[in-house]
Amino acid sequence: MLRFTDVGLRYEGAALSAPEVLCDLDFTLAQGSFTWLLGPSGAGKSSLLRLMGLALRPSRGEVEVLGLRVGPNPSRMARRGAIASMRRRIATVYQDFRLLPYLSVADNVALPLRLAGRAEASLLPDVAEMLAWVGLDHRHADRPATLSGGEQQRAAIARAVVGRPDVLLADEPTGNLDAGQARRLLALLIEMHRLGTTVVVATHSEDLPARFPAAALVLGGGRARHVQG
């Protein structure tokens, strides 16, 4: 479950007189829900995903993710260690992929499983299944830099999904994909949602939400409107 209570965000270094990037956010996303995150460029979609992924603290208010409450003050709420362990249950597909350049595609995808301490023999079938799902089985041994943008995006998606996270956050996950690949990715996100993962997808695409009507958070003027699906 993700709950935002009276949340505001101002980036460090911004003048106190500057308007908050996000303000007065009050909404709850139920565990296992699917939510589109919509709004024009610069509306704050990536910033909101960073708050949901506990990569940023709110400047005011409280963000609660899977029972962990995070506020502006580190000493009063969840501490760094608790946040770090919670972040292992949250997977993010970043706009810029963030694949590790010195690891093969398969090792990038295996990374969350290795970090979680999974035995080598048990993780290989999961990695192979994910690579097949995203159509990258033939590129498993290659380095990310040798892949196209769309292939890197699919590798990043496979890495996010392979550990069956409780929360999956995706920032423009179809930006580099052709229409067929985008539909396939949407099927994967819907499958994750049906398996109980809370899924939030930021997109500029009008086609994707039309294909899978669901609840939406619509950002504008720093505020979020929660539209039930």
Ligand SMILES: Nc1ncnc2c1ncn2[C@@H]1O[C@H](COP(=O)(O)OP(=O)(O)OP(=O)(O)O)[C@@H](O)[C@H]1O
């Ligand atoms: N690290 C940062 N430091 C300071 N300001 C930032 C930072 N990241 C984003 N911003 C500002 O926050 C606002 C929202 O940016 P954000 O990237 O969250 O929007 P977005 O809706 O994801 O945009 P896009 O659709 O273009 O990716 C913008 O005004 C941006 O300049």
